[in-house]
Amino acid sequence: MTTTLTRPITVALVNDYDVVVLGVANILGQFPERVVIAEIDTNKPVHDRVDVVLYDSFGQPESDRDEVRVLVENPRARRVVVYTWNFHPDLVERARRQGVHGYLSKSLPAADLVSALEAVHAGDVVFSEPPPRARPASGSDWPGRSKGLSDREAEVLALITQGHTNEEVAGLTYLSINTVKSYIRSAYRKIGVESRTQAVLWGVENGFRPDHRRVDHWRGGP
Structure with a gap:
């Protein structure tokens, strides 16, 4: 995936957790000549006009929910990309129907992630191949x-902390109820609770x- 651009693309990062979006910002920050983080939004609407919005699904509704539709319909967001480990076939198809322009795996190396964002900005629709285990x-x-x-495990625990039942967690993550219970048990052991x-x-x-905040102009963004 090779795209020649005359300027860096501007990207807004969207997720409800600072630690998540700041981690993604640090990944993209390795390529300042190709990507500029225009803003980081946690529970805030996209404010700047940006080339690409990268929606990280950690602890968030998946790409068949209203949050993604709102981003797609936001005139300030030229293109919308979902960044996720969840490649359930129904979820991928619904993402297409929502009108997202990319559906990228969290297992992508940093350089491949940047190349995919550049391709999306250039007009391509880029969907990663489902990884065997992201x-x-x-x-x-x-x-x-x-x-x-x-x-x-952390995502399941985040959803529990938000007050969701096991059944709701399973629906939000496209995991079976038994898989959710398995993640809960292993998380409990690791954090020492019963x-x-x-x-x-x-x-x-x-x-x-x-x-709940917005980080504008992250490290010299526009």
Whole structure:
């Protein structure tokens, strides 16, 4: 995927968690001549006119939900890309129907991620091939990583902290209820809790509540 541009593309990063979007910003920040982070939004609408909005799905509704549709319909967002590990066939198809311009795997190396964003900006629709088991790109981050939680364990715990039932978590993540329960058990072991109430309290104290702010002009953006 090779695209020749005369200027860096402007990108807005969207997710509810500061640690997640700042991790993605650091990945893209390796290529300042190709990508400029215009803004970082956690629970805020996109404000600047940007070439691409990169929507990270961690702890968020997936790409068949209204949040993505709102981004696609925002006139300030020229192109919208979903950044995810979830490649359930129904979810991918619904993302297409929502009108997203890219559906990219979190396992992409940083250079490939940037190339994909450039291709989307140039007018292509780019959907990653489903990875056999997505390993997050180097530089990715999420709440609880320092405690040994995997990205999927952390996402399930984030949704529990938000008050979702196991059934709701399964629906939001396109995982089976048994898989959700397995992630919950392994997360509980790693954080040293035995009940849902303890897990929620731990989550509240350790960054699993969504943030609400915008970071404008990140590291010299426009």
